[in-house]
Amino acid sequence: MKKLSVEDLEAIRKAAESDLLLREKSNSLLSGESSGLSIGTDHMQLLVCGGTGCKASSSAAIVGNLHKAIEKHGISGKVDVITTGCFGFCEKGPIIKVIPDNTFYVQVKPDDAEEIIESHILKGQRIERLLYKEPETQKSISDSKHMNFYRKQKRVALRNCGFIDPENINEYIARNGYLPLSKCLFEKNPQDVIEEIKKSGLRGRGGGGFPTGMKWELTAKQKSDIKYVVCNADEGDPGAFMDRSIMEGDPHSIVEAMTICGYAVGANHGLVYIRAEYPLAIHRLQVAIRQAEEYGLLGNDILGSGFDFHISIRYGAGAFVCGEETALIHSMEGKRGEPTIKPPYPAEAGYMGKPTNVNNVETFANVPVILEKGAEWFSQIGTERSKGTKVFALAGKINNVGLIEVPMGTTLREVIYEIGGGIKNGKKFKAVQTGGPSGGCLTEKHLDTPIDFDNLLAAGSMMGSGGMIVMDEDDCMVSVARFYLDFTVEESCGKCTPCRIGNKRLLETLNKITEGKGTMEDLETLETLGKIIKDTALCGLGQTSPNPVLSTLENFRDEYIAHVKKKECPAKQCKALLTYAINPTKCIGCHMCAKHCPAEAIIGTTRKPHVIIAEKCIRCGMCVSRCKFDAIVIC
């Protein structure tokens, strides 16, 4: 294929614009009326989520069935079915959006395809049962922009996810894609690009929050024959999937940003380090790289500018620690994935000993849009020291689970109660854990804290890569700390003593406490050892791994003390501390509990109240689930 010039790029943009115009327009549509081919609409589009989550719920089969139905009704030229990236509202997936009336269908099944075509596309009749219902009001909402989940969001990094076909470069170009790159190559020198990024105030989204422009400048300053740009796509925080979604939904933004970064820092080689368990993201990236190469937007002499940039993909085996940049580099070099001390920073001696700029996926996703709209636009979003937006993976005991993007400075309350729709089943909020496994647990008193890098750190947690797990009154904070520590113990590379042995000892102490064998000295041990691990560990993983323990100790000390002194788990989660008993006034003696007890710990004759023998009880909870009379008491 012919390599593109700047003019060609413009021509493609113009040509593809009309396809997107329909979507852009429907996004700003105000009327709630539905459209249909038989009621006057000429052309319609069906956007089907093709992210990993929705694909796992058969969204590919939905696409197949939609095509069949379209063919059956002979409306092939009038309806497009477009597989997009993630819409973010994963709990309600698979999601289909109908354009131009902007109808948002949730939890669609392959069998619904026929009805969508027949009722909606042809007759313009919305399918009520597939619409989203607000949990509080149970009112159906057809347009996503009126949903609480989306209303407060500002999608910058996720701007194209759920909007364009990630495997169609023309759609990316139509969204002004590769325009920032061509502007950089022809109108800016590398230093200008770095200045623009610096001015924007963009900070690394992978966890550390290091100013991106400064990082670029450090690498640019190095004198070297070869430099590298690395995209850190080793998303390791359990539950976090913003990087995967970006790569699946908008891979070209990463390709473009890496190329811009290469131009700015003087690198001609880009490497994406991605975990092999992200096959779809890998596939979409591969497609994007191939398409960009075919267009001459990647490779030698990009757009005729004389600048060369190549991207290749390196696979990780999914070790959490390989998200740490020095460990990541070692892993790419074929060595054991473990960190080394900094300095030297990767900017000085990184991949193969050469200056290397490492940025995370979400950071890169912000770059083209900053250069398109300007640093000033970007820096108006957010707080004083944290600019722009942040994507969070909202999970836990919350009504609306999914991927959200909000301006920095949004409060936890807004995220949890407005976007997240509050706590599930009307329970009481207890804590929110931010920053992945090495973040801290924040409480009620932090709810009005505006979320940004510094505030989270000051509150004893961190931004991390944007995991946000909400807990309610039923969660035991000692168990929560133990859960996270279990993860870091598992994922420690084992290099330095404090992380290898120290975290293991912390975990053992926590286990002791949850088993009712803890002492007050153990609490002291947790605190002193935790602090020393933070103070002495080699890398970010070890330096933050005691956070869940320390923050829960600080915010929920009473709960620890209850475990130790009263041998009680207030949240009734720690099995070893629970006693099961039968309330004789409620028990009718149906014998169901005794019949199903695997430990034969329940005795009693029919129609007479039964009794649980405490010594035999293994606290499995089987009796609770079998009793129809609510007679089992846990205390």
Next chain:
Amino acid sequence: MDNNTIHLKIDRHDLCVPEGTTVLEAAESVGIDIPTLCHVDLKGTCIKNAPASCRICVVEIEGRKNLAPACSTKCTEGMVVRTSTLRVLNARRVVAELILSDHPNECLTCPKSGECELQKIALKFNIREMPFNGGELSLRKREVTASIVRNMDKCIFCRRCESVCNEVQTVGALGAIRRGFNTTIAPAFDKMMVDSECTYCGQCVAVCPVGALTERDHTNELVKDLSNPDKIVIVQTAPAVRAALGEEFGMPPGTSVTGKMVSALRELGFDYVFDTDFAADLTIMEEGAEIISRLERFLKGDKEVRLPVLTSCCPAWVNFFEHQFPDLIDIPSTARSPQQMFGSIAKSYWAEKMGIPKEKLVVVSIMPCLAKKYECHRPEFSTNGIPDVDYSLSTRELARLIKRANISFEHTPDGEFDLPLGESTGAGVIFGATGGVMEAALRSVYEIYTGRTLAKIDFEQIRGMEGLRHATIDLNGFQLKVGIAHGLGNARKLLDNIRAGKNEYHVIEIMACPGGCIGGGGQPLHHGNSDILKARMKALYDEDAAKPIRKSHENPYIVKLYEEYLGKPLSEKAHSLLHTHYFKR
């Protein structure tokens, strides 16, 4: 202000250090002894391990959030360092307690006891109880090989062995496997060492701070044989042993204790005390003859002959090329190592001469080396199931035995080796240092090839500690190019070139251990001090200079051996007794 000088403050000291100096080095320069554990830097050699992983050496640096490891934090201008604040001392103690919590309390029976660096740390930090007891030890392998005993339960994961095995020796037999608490050091896929590419050089043992890697002990076997009246037990001692043994008895490094060692061995009950140096002279006769023969064929245009000639005295080096360069196994000299030449001559020529039946004769060697333990068990070095050398003890084992036998080593009078296998020349003595075999060979090859007497016996141009050295020697107009490598990583560089057809040498000497045998895996532990190696090296060259005869071919008992028994170098008999062949592994 000088650009390359850095000013900083450590505790109460204001100091200037060159750029690139670590906080540890800077502190050392003003007498502040920051404890270390994983760190080792054998200056002047390539042995270095600075992973900053044990965190014992942490210090407080003003303006930094966390404590920093002194071993690998470079000094920067205006830095203010505090090495003994309460925060630092507490952190160090807790880190040490954590290490101890994953280390068996077996000090009483541990072979490293008394030399253990972790033990010293525990003592220094005044650790009196184990606050983190109760945690299980991770399951790791134990293994006893011919040379090395691996007890990974004791491993503290300092990774010195891994650095030495991979970076210095480029053998790659040991590396980190698994992760987190279950991390351990092992051959790839957790294979056994015997199934790995291990050369048994023992450098891992030489740097292991604890009892995880130790030598296979043969002292009990020896004591049994010595007390058996039916056995005639003879001993040979390698040149490097005499330059280091004194250290075990508190003598300064570089004290030559040849005479005391001979007396002590006699006192231990050996029937005859001989010298491996005799066999070193014999090696030069055979290897020298091989060099001359190959050179002459080469000069005559023989296309079959392959150069360079590689020395073959070092068993770890032999293992290395058998494993790593099987395509080059016809290049090294076929001459056996001095230990094995000694064994085969002792059990043939000498035994016949003395009328001692072979099965009654026990040949023991005292070596600076652990690979020698493996070498004497190679099947090709046995005749009818009887090994030429029965077993080999390291310098450290000999020291332990002397102490156990209540011999007051310092007060032992000097003794003389027995004849004939105890007579040696200065050329045999310097076999223990890097470049020594080459120098010994050159002294004889020059005189035999040119027929002229050397004006100057010392070949100073090939001595020293540089990892790779080379020189050109004028042999009657023929420019003989020689190369020397010590440390297997350096050997690999030369062999890679040879394999790629870029060889520029006629003869190459290779020793596996940094510094040569004086730095062997069986020597008293250097604990990271490279001055010790230099002192041992000097001791050997001094002993050589003091010897009346300094060329192997002038050793009268060697001359007699050929007259009475072997005929000429490379004769058929010499071939069957003194040469060997190699195996692709």
